[in-house]
Amino acid sequence: MGQNATRNINSFLVCGLGNLGQYCVSILKEFGAKVNAIEIENIQKWEIPDISDLVDKLVIGDCRQPKVLEEAGIGLCQAILIVTSDERVNIAAAFAARSLNPNLRLVIRSAQENLNELLSENLGNFVAFEATQLPAKSFALAALSSETKDFFTLENHLVRVVRVPIDVSHPWSNYHPLQNINNPHRRVLFHAKAGKPLPKIFYQWEPNAQVLSGDTIAYIEVNQNLIPPSARPAKSIKQFWQTIVTILKWQNLRNRLTQFWKQNSQTQRVAIVCSIFMVGLFLCGTVLYKLQYPKITLQDAINVSLVLSLGGYDNLFGQIQLPFPVPWWLHLFSISLTVAGTVFVGILYAIMTERILAARFQFSKGRPSVPKADHIVLIGLGRVGRRVAQLLLELKQPLVGVHATDLEPGVLPQMPLIIGDITNALNKVNITTAKSVIVVTDDEVVNLEIALRTHAANPTASLAIRTFDPRFSENVAQLLPYARVMGVYALAAEAFAAAAFGENILNLFRLNKQTILVTEYQIEANDTLNGRLLADIAYGYGLVPILHAKANHQPAKFMPSDDMRLRVGDRLVVLGTIEGLQRVERGSIPAGQWLVRVEKAVSAQAAFEGAAVISRVCGCDMQLARTLMKQLPETLQYPLYKHQAYRLVSELSKSQVLAHIARNV
Structure with missing residues (x-):
């Protein structure tokens, strides 16, 4: 949630200065925060250079010990980030921290989802992340080579982030103005002109620009409602019987039987025919014995027919002299029924044996074969690699994994796997025909070597590389401009740092070399967001509101109007960079710099409606708007953001009021 703008506590404590902890310190210091840290032992070599100079106070000791936490200044901290590599240490430290500071925000590294929920209920003001899972989707999306840059679910809806190049055949080519691309299901995120660099600031685009061929547009859209089958409305009894009657119509019944027959294998067809034939013989035998011997009961007739069907001829006629008189034709039918039953039982045994053997072979079957072309090669199947593999398999992407050692039984069994020396394994994965290669081993030098080999073998394949050291990442990015170089802990640390300020991070993704956070706010009375128009959130703080719930x-x-005003208890989900979230934290919002001049209204009714539009779009007092409309032509002395000003002019024109943007303040 947003914090009180007058709050002067801006101190954080980081426990564990491994890769993730160092990145967290670096990001927190970028925003001028005071950062203390606890590490179990002296570190001789830092992953991030000069990180020791960034830490205001470093305490060597066990972060689970109250004395160590107190020495690190936990009583004055706004939040504690517990990011050691041992989850048990993280959880124990969280309890110790809560006992010392009941108001402290706890951000810990943990992959125990069920336990995390229980801890959140009992500890309060608590959030947990798994560092290896946060950036996994970024690697998966980098391999897709598609316009989709991210996807996630929100309120049971599928939300996509799309970046699309505009060509002459695109429907948006020569579109004007750009702001009209927005609709109740879509919001523009950036617009880059052809031949010009991509915007460096998130959510900065000209509302009145024209879209031309060669431009690039990124937007977020809500695609569909993901309703689970259990949530669908049940059919009424009348609908049920109507469905049954429809199915039983001869034409529909014949079509269904034909489709059922075609879908079954040859063995299944033989079993179906034999079953129907045996049922017919069994019923026929029951009827014949009942008619021939009226004194026996129907149950006795069924029993005789069943015994004969199961090969029990000798049980009835196995004696030298027949126990009761039997006509020759019934005797012959009994023999035929026994023979048919014996054959049928043999067929059933054969089918059962086939199924058992097939199930046994299926159980012991090896992994699928390596795809021939247009597939993704995933090199390195540690924690990050396995998470990436799961995402790609869920997206139904053809995939082959490469790892130095075999995986445990049952781990990603549906994925082809090449085991052994990774550099030699490239010859076995059809690297020359792959569409994408993801290199996520734990050794960044090996990752670089594999990336160079991969590009030499297949220059057209998309390439994503995992790195750790920031300097190394910069050098690799310059050396391999065709590859996406991504630091796992650098990506994850931004989510941890943002959560430390009190935000609920739902998702994160990369766009234009920036990390974009999907963040949820619960509006409280002392929030910097309380009472703000969504236009202030969007164009002042630089966040994109994508969902608002009163x-x-x-x-x-979804995609709420800029005119909505936030109240206590509202829920808001936005897209933004960590810089934008920091501006919310501090309540640092620039004022609008554009004025609108209203020229005339065609009628008194138009003037009345125009005043309502001005009050709604600007958020100003209604009396101010009505006074303005009585003194036309007049300039509205109420500074607006550029998007607000353009939208106000557009909305006034719909009410038959002529206006234009006059000047910037």
């Missing part, structure tokens, strides 16, 4: 439990609204 406190009165009304249905949440």
Whole structure:
């Protein structure tokens, strides 16, 4: 949630100065925070150079010990980030920290989802992440080579982030103005002109620009409602019987039987025919014995027919002299029924044996074969690699994994796997025909070597590389401009740092070499967001509101209007960089710099409606708007953001009021 703008506590404590902890310190210091740290032992070599100079106070000791936490200044901290590599240490330290500071925000590294939920309920003001899972989707998306840059679910809806190049055949080519691309299901994130560099600031684009061939546009859209089958409305009894009657119509029944027959294998067809034939013989035998011997009961007739069907001829006629008189034709039918039953039982045994053997072979079957072309090669199957593999398999992407050692039984069994020396394994994965290669081993030098070999063998393949050291990452990015060089802990640390300020991070992704965080706010009375228009959030703080839910439990609204005003109890989900979240934390919002001049209204009714539009779009007092409309032509002395100003002019024109943007303040 947003914090009180007058709050002067800006101190954080980081426990564990491994890769993730060092990145967390670096990011927190970028925003001028005071950062203390606890490490179990002196570190001789830092992953991030000069990290020791960034830490305001470093305490050597066990972060689970209250004395160590107190020495590190936990009583004055706004939040503690517990990011050691041992989850048990993290959880124990969280309890110790909460006992010392009941108001402290706890951000810990943990992959125990069920335990994390229980801890959140009992500890309060608590959030947990798994560092290896946060950036996994970024690697998966880098391998897709598609316009989709991210996807996630929100309120049971699928949300996509798309970056699309505009050519002459695109529907948006020569579109004007750009702001009209926005609709209730879509929001523009950036617009880059052809031949010009991509914007460096998130959510900066000209609302009145024209879209031309060669431009690039990124946007976020809500695709569909993901309703689970259990949530679908049940059919009424009348609909049920109507469905049954429809199915039983001869034409529909014949089509269904034909489809059923075609879908079955040859063995299944033989079993179906034999079963129907045996049922017919069994019923026929029951009827014949009942008619021939009226004194026996129906149950006795069924029993005789069943015994004969199961090969029990000798049980009835195995004696030298027949126990009861039997006509020759019934005797012949009994023999035929026994022979048919014996054959049928043999067929059933054969089918059962086939199924058992097939199940046994299926159980012991090896991994699938390596795809021939247009597949993804995933090199390195540690924690990050396995998470990436799971995401790609869920997306139904053809995939082959490469790892130095075999995986445990049952780990990613549906994925082809090449085991052994990684550099030699490239010859076995059809690297020359692969569409993408992801290199995520734990050795960044090996990753670089593999990337160079991969590009030499297949220059057209998309390439994503995992790195750790920031300087090494910069050098590799310069050496391999065709590759996406991504630091796992650098990506994850931004989410940890943002959560330390009190935000609920739902997702994160990369766009234009920036990490974008999907963040949820619960509006409270002392928030910097309370009472703000969504236009202030979007164009002042630089965040993109994508979902707004009012406190009165009304249905949440996607891509809400800029005119909505936040109240206590509202819920807001936004896209933004960590810089934007920091501006919310501090309540640092620039004022609008654009004015609108209203020229005339065609009628008194138009003037009345125009005043309502001005009050709604600007958020100003209604009396100010009505006074302005009585003194036309007049300039609205209420500074607006550029997007607000353009939207106000557009909305006034719909009410038959002529206006234009006059000047910037």
